[in-house]
Amino acid sequence: MSALTGFGVVLLAVFLLLAMTFIRRKSPPVFREIAAFTRLRRAAGLAVEDGTRLHVSLGRGGLQSARGASALAGLALLRRLAEQASGSDRPPVVTSGDAVLAYLSQDTLESAYKAAGAVELFRAETGRLSGLTAFSYAAGAIPVVRDENVSASVLIGHFGPEAALLTESAERENAFILAAADEPATQSILFASVQDPLIGEELYAAAAYAGAETSHAASLQVQDILRWLVVLALLAGAAMKLAGLL
Amino acid sequence: MNRPFAAAIAIAIGLIVLLGYFLPIPVLSVLRLELVQWAILLAGIAALVGVFNLISVHWQKIRRRERGNFYSAVLLLTMFVTLAMGLLLGPTHSLMQSLVEAVIIPVEASLMALLAVTLVYASIRLFRRRVDLMTVVFLLTLLLVLFLLTPIPSGGLSGLADLARSIINVPASGGARGILLGVALGALVTGLRVLLGMDRPYGGK
Numbered sequence: 001m002s003a004l005t006g007f008g009v010v011l012l013a014v015f016l017l018l019a020m021t022f023i024r025r026k027s028p029p030v031f032r033e034i035a036a037f038t039r040l041r042r043a044a045g046l047a048v049e050d051g052t053r054l055h056v057s058l059g060r061g062g063l064q065s066a067r068g069a070s071a072l073a074g075l076a077l078l079r080r081l082a083e084q085a086s087g088s089d090r091p092p093v094v095t096s097g098d099a100v101l102a103y104l105s106q107d108t109l110e111s112a113y114k115a116a117g118a119v120e121l122f123r124a125e126t127g128r129l130s131g132l133t134a135f136s137y138a139a140g141a142i143p144v145v146r147d148e149n150v151s152a153s154v155l156i157g158h159f160g161p162e163a164a165l166l167t168e169s170a171e172r173e174n175a176f177i178l179a180a181a182d183e184p185a186t187q188s189i190l191f192a193s194v195q196d197p198l199i200g201e202e203l204y205a206a207a208a209y210a211g212a213e214t215s216h217a218a219s220l221q222v223q224d225i226l227r228w229l230v231v232l233a234l235l236a237g238a239a240m241k242l243a244g245l246l
Numbered sequence: 247m248n249r250p251f252a253a254a255i256a257i258a259i260g261l262i263v264l265l266g267y268f269l270p271i272p273v274l275s276v277l278r279l280e281l282v283q284w285a286i287l288l289a290g291i292a293a294l295v296g297v298f299n300l301i302s303v304h305w306q307k308i309r310r311r312e313r314g315n316f317y318s319a320v321l322l323l324t325m326f327v328t329l330a331m332g333l334l335l336g337p338t339h340s341l342m343q344s345l346v347e348a349v350i351i352p353v354e355a356s357l358m359a360l361l362a363v364t365l366v367y368a369s370i371r372l373f374r375r376r377v378d379l380m381t382v383v384f385l386l387t388l389l390l391v392l393f394l395l396t397p398i399p400s401g402g403l404s405g406l407a408d409l410a411r412s413i414i415n416v417p418a419s420g421g422a423r424g425i426l427l428g429v430a431l432g433a434l435v436t437g438l439r440v441l442l443g444m445d446r447p448y449g450g451k
Contacts, residue, residue, distance in 0.1 A: 007268035013438055021444070064282075064289055069433030072440055075447040099296030100289050104447045111446075125303050129296035135357040140300075147313045164364045165357065182429050184422040191384060193368035195375055200425040204432030207445075215444045219435045226431045 009226075016225055020218035029208070029217030036178050036196035037209035043152035043176035044084050052151035053090040054081055055144055057166060058105060059157025059181070060097025060137050067158035069204075070182035071101050074156040075108050076207035076216070081154070082112030084210075091121060095130040095144055097137030101157075102129035138162035142169040152176040156206060159186050167193045180206065253443050260441045301325070387413065 047054050058074040061067030078094060085092050091113075094105040106127035113122040130140025145153055146169060153170035155163055159181045167190065170177045179190045180198035190197040198206070201223060208216035240246045259281055265271075266278025304318035328345065335342055369388065372381055394410035439445045 003268050003270075010264070010268070010434070010438070013434055014442070017435065017438055017442065017444075062289065064285055066433070069436045070429075072445065072447060073432070073436050076436075076439075076445050079447075099293040102296050102299060103292050108447055124299070125306060127299075128303050129299050132293070132296075133354065135354045139357065143314050143317065161361055161365075162357070164361055164368060168364050168368070182433070184425045187425065188384075189365065189368075192365065192372050201428035201432035203429070204436050213444075215439065219439055219444075222435050223428075223431045226434075227428065230427055230431070 013222060013226060016222040017215075017219060020221045021215045024214040024218040024221070029214065029220075031205075031209060031217075031220075034196075034198070034202060034205075034209060036198055036202075037206070039176060039196065040152070040154065040178045040210070043178075044081055047090075047151045048085055048088040050151065051089050052149050053088075054085050054092040055141075055148070055150040055153045055170075055175075056081060056092055056094045056105075057141055057153065057155045057157070058094060058096045058098075058101050059155070059159045060134065061101070061158030061182070062098040063100050063104075067182060070157045070180075071098070071104075073204045073206060075101075075104055077154070077156055077210055078105060079108050079112050080207055080210035082109050083116050086113050086116035086118045086121065090149065091123060091126050093144055093148060093150075094127045095137075095141040096128070097131055097134070099129055099132070102127055134160050134162045135165075138165045141166055145169045145173055145175065150175050152178075155179040155181070155190075156203060158182050161186065161189055164189050164193050252448060253446055256446075256448055257441060257443050264441065297325075387418075 044054060046052075056074070056078050058071055058078070059067075061069075061071040063071060078092075082092050092109070094102075094109065096102040096105055106124050109127050110119065110122050113119045128140075128144075130144070131137035142165065144150065145166070150170070150173060153166070153175045155166055155178070157180075159166075160183065163179065163181060163186055167177050167179055171193075177194050178196070178198070179194045180203035181187055181190060182203060187197065187199055191199070204223065205220055208220050237246065262274065263278050263281055266274040301322065304322050306312075307318040308315045308322070331339075331345070332342060369385065372385060391410050391413055394406045394413075436445075440447065
């Protein structure tokens with residue numbers, strides 16, 4: 001029963017995603033204001049203008065695990081940021097705590113440079129595996145922020161408490177920080193250590209806010225619809241429990 | 247590989263694995279397990295490629311005499327020494343075990359200790375960074391729970407620990423579950439975007 005319910009939810013999400021993508025093509029997406037994304041756009045533009053570097057840290061969520069979705073959201077944002085920064089003297093540098101993710105970050109950077117017509121500027125060393133454990137990953141990423149003239153640091157993906165060390169190092173360099181994690185415990189750490197942390201599902205909206213395609217905006221709408229359905233199901237469950245039907 | 251061809255393979259394999267989870271069809275289950283095992287194998291090879299990437303990055307740093315190249319040299323030296331010892335002695339040898347226990351575990355533990363200081367410092371700076379209702383609620387709850395959970399030698403205030411536990415179990419857990427629901431829906435839609443080929447992190451579009 002539970003497997004079939006799950007399958008039903010997936011089918012509903014697929015249907016809604018395709019339908020919303022089709023509908024959304026006719027109207028431009030309108031988003032609510034999220035301060036962190038407004039600042040990110042400004043920081044990305046400034047990095048290109050003043051010849052500094054963007055640092056994107058994708059966390060250590062392996063694609064083989066349930067944490068992979070946050071890494072995929074990070075890759076989608078990376079694609080947009082890399083396209084914007086492809087004209088810069090200093091290309092964005094990406095650090096990951098998972099080997100597959102590091103490889104995908106290189107592929108994403110290369111695709112972004114190709115799309116921007118600047119594939120000759122792509123360097124494979126800009127997509128790096130900085131460590132395979134939580135703290136070796138942080139220890140490997142901190143020198144990137146410190147030594148490579150980074151003016152904006154984006155942390156997006158699956159992080160543990162080591163995210164605080166990364167935000168601290170970026171703050172010491174007076175770099176702009178955008179931080180989003182999929183773990184509630186890490187989100188509470190980021191709430192304390194970052195100017196505008198992204199909470200909850202805002203992580204998955206990053207690519208849409210960075211100026212992506214209509215399908216990204218459609219996926220946000222699908223999330224909203226599914227959230228309302230979950231709310232209704234919870235309320236119905238509570239009401240049925242009160243009425244003694246469950 | 248041709249990019250549309252790569253996308254077709256990725257989408258087909260993704261669909262097989264997804265359907266294998268949900269539908270009780272034996273062929274799909276067998277295929278799913280086989281494909282997941284391939285993925286694990288490929289992830290192992292990717293780890294090896296990742297280590298070569300790490301070596302390449304630090305070697306370039308040394309060659310170009312960049313800032314912090316001394317640490318890169320130390321990293322490469324220790325990496326090769328550890329690799330050589332591991333190959334010669336095997337990972338279960340007592341020397342290899344003591345390397346892990348005497349170097350890696352203490353270093354990671356000290357980073358964890360540093361993290362505690364970092365978080366206290368971040369909490370102090372929170373009011374300078376952002377003053378709003380949520381900040382006040384966050385810090386007051388943090389201080390209250392810390393105070394209530396602090397062990398008191400007399401043991402006369404055990405009811406306070408119950409209050410702390412109720413704060414953690416009711417409003418904090420409720421909020422966390424709400425966040426997790428949102429994260430789960432975001433993860434579902436993001437996964438489907440890749441499955442349907444709308445996002446292609448394996449070759450772009």
